[in-house]
Amino acid sequence: MTQLEGLSTEAIIERGKNVVMNTYGRLPMTIVKGKGVWVWDTEGKRYLDFLTGLAVNSLGHSHPAIVQAIQEQAEEVLHTSNLYWIPNQVALAERLVKHSFADKVFFCNSGAEANEAAFKLARKYAKEMYGDHKYEVISLKNSFHGRTLATLTLTGQTKYQKGYSPLPVGLSYTALNDLEGLKAKVNEKTAAVFIEPIQGEGGVIPCSKEFLQAARDLCDQYSALLIFDEVQCGVGRTGKLFAYEWSGVTPDIMTLAKALGGGVPMGAMLATDKVANVFQPGDHASTFGGNPLATAAGCAVLDIMLQEGFFTGVQERANYFRQGLEHLAQKYQTGDPIRGQGFILGWPVSKFGPEIVARCLQKGLLINCVGGKTLRFLPPLIVEKPEIDEALKLLDEVFAELWK
Numbered sequence: 397m398t399q400l401e402g403l404s405t406e407a408i409i410e411r412g413k414n415v416v417m418n419t420y421g422r423l424p425m426t427i428v429k430g431k432g433v434w435v436w437d438t439e440g441k442r443y444l445d446f447l448t449g450l451a452v453n454s455l456g457h458s459h460p461a462i463v464q465a466i467q468e469q470a471e472e473v474l475h476t477s478n479l480y481w482i483p484n485q486v487a488l489a490e491r492l493v494k495h496s497f498a499d500k501v502f503f504c505n506s507g508a509e510a511n512e513a514a515f516k517l518a519r520k521y522a523k524e525m526y527g528d529h530k531y532e533v534i535s536l537k538n539s540f541h542g543r544t545l546a547t548l549t550l551t552g553q554t555k556y557q558k559g560y561s562p563l564p565v566g567l568s569y570t571a572l573n574d575l576e577g578l579k580a581k582v583n584e585k586t587a588a589v590f591i592e593p594i595q596g597e598g599g600v601i602p603c604s605k606e607f608l609q610a611a612r613d614l615c616d617q618y619s620a621l622l623i624f625d626e627v628q629c630g631v632g633r634t635g636k637l638f639a640y641e642w643s644g645v646t647p648d649i650m651t652l653a654k655a656l657g658g659g660v661p662m663g664a665m666l667a668t669d670k671v672a673n674v675f676q677p678g679d680h681a682s683t684f685g686g687n688p689l690a691t692a693a694g695c696a697v698l699d700i701m702l703q704e705g706f707f708t709g710v711q712e713r714a715n716y717f718r719q720g721l722e723h724l725a726q727k728y729q730t731g732d733p734i735r736g737q738g739f740i741l742g743w744p745v746s747k748f749g750p751e752i753v754a755r756c757l758q759k760g761l762l763i764n765c766v767g768g769k770t771l772r773f774l775p776p777l778i779v780e781k782p783e784i785d786e787a788l789k790l791l792d793e794v795f796a797e798l799w800k
């Protein structure tokens with residue numbers, strides 16, 4: 397049962413403005429129900445959700461297996477503490493380890509918290525193994541890694557950092573896919589290189605295989621750790637469980653969040669044994685991290701994604717959607733090609749970005765626009781062709797109205 401039931405959207409917004417901090421430029425709508433690829437607002441209007449709470453509801457809304465896992469766990473115990481062993485947490489860690497490069501997992505509650513943990517582990521590893529001089533961390537321009545002080549400093553966009561100085565020191569930035577630039581940055585003082593294999597908030601910009609491989613080679617040469625932030629592009633989004641699998645380049649540390657809990661807040665930091673062993677009791681912690689409820693949901697998410705044939709279907713339907721977008725980009729001559737992999741796709745448009753998003757909303761399609769000029773699509777991985785056709789039809793209508 398939702399609170400404030402019976403109130404209009406305007407009334408809810410009015411009350412919200414009085415008491416909720418003004419940190420988001422929120423759209424004037426309230427989603428009160430979701431099922432599969434569909435959501436409904438307070439007024440009962442239905443929308444096709446091609447944004448999934450920003451890559452969170454990857455199996456669609458209220459997936460029966462996730463609902464069941466949460467309900468059953470809620471009746472047993474919701475929270476215990478990491479002072480005790482948590483069976484669901486062990487089971488989820490086993491699944492993650494079995495299907496990735498990693499040997500150990502640390503659980504937390506968000507993407508920023510996972511990246512903060514990775515940052516701390518990398519610093520500690522470098523100091524213990526090589527000495528105090530080795531602490532520099534390199535990340536990419538235009539990246540996004542979160543909103544804590546360390547992760548917003550990692551984030552290579554000054555607009556997120558403005559107003560919060562002094563920021564943590566020892567960080568610097570280099571351009572995505574610029575092999576020479578990266579080479580000029582990495583040296584004996586480098587503790588870690590942080591990379592999103594596909595930049596999400598930065599506009600759906602994939603790293604090339606060559607760039608990831610060069611980063612791997614440079615990190616090996618200078619005993620630095622390669623860290624992949626797969627908070628947005630991981631957990632099935634690209635049509636494989638992890639985005640790095642497409643490149644064949646493996647990191648030393650990887651961070652996850654968004655889709656991992658199927659809508660329940662959860663983050664994770666995965667690492668090889670060599671690196672993970674640096675963390676000893678007391679070195680890092682999180683009260684809620686990997687609690688029984690969140691990890692019950694996480695196990696349900698992975699069990700669905702790891703079913704035989706799941707990703708073959710995702711790749712097939714994602715290609716179908718991509719072709720549809722490419723056709724529209726061609727039809728309206730919007731310029732640069734569609735970017736991304738699987739169901740994280742960006743359509744660069746030189747104009748009207750926010751207006752396109754607003755008109756799609758009116759017609760019942762949820763998408764967003766990053767950096768004012770890239771339409772971003774993050775549909776549920778379970779979306780079928782009829783709903784993809786519906787989304788393409790609505791986009792076609794919007795472009796026909798707007799694009800001259």
Ligand SMILES: *Cc1c(COP(=O)(O)O)cnc(C)c1O
Pocket residue numbers: 505506507508509511540541542543592596597625626627628629653654
């Ligand atoms: C969303 C995001 C984060 C931050 O996650 P939060 O859960 O909002 O803290 C970090 N990295 C990437 C790549 C993201 O997309």
